[in-house]
Amino acid sequence: MRKRLEMLRMEHRDLDAAIDALSGTGAHDQLQVARLKKRKLRLKDQITLLEDYLIPDIIA
Numbered sequence: 001m002r003k004r005l006e007m008l009r010m011e012h013r014d015l016d017a018a019i020d021a022l023s024g025t026g027a028h029d030q031l032q033v034a035r036l037k038k039r040k041l042r043l044k045d046q047i048t049l050l051e052d053y054l055i056p057d058i059i060a
Contacts, residue, residue: 001053008050012047019033
């Protein structure tokens with residue numbers, strides 16, 4: 001599970017770089033940027049779920 005979590009984090013960072021690259025160019029493809037942002041949000045949700053599972057919230 002930790003390996004999967006690291007892979008999701010890496011993909012999340014890669015999507016962030018891709019979104020920045022597309023936004024930085026003169027040719028703005030808004031549909032592509034929107035799709036990448038949506039994918040990035042889904043990845044963030046998956047990362048959060050895995051983190052919550054691996055690191056439970058313990059009330060002391």
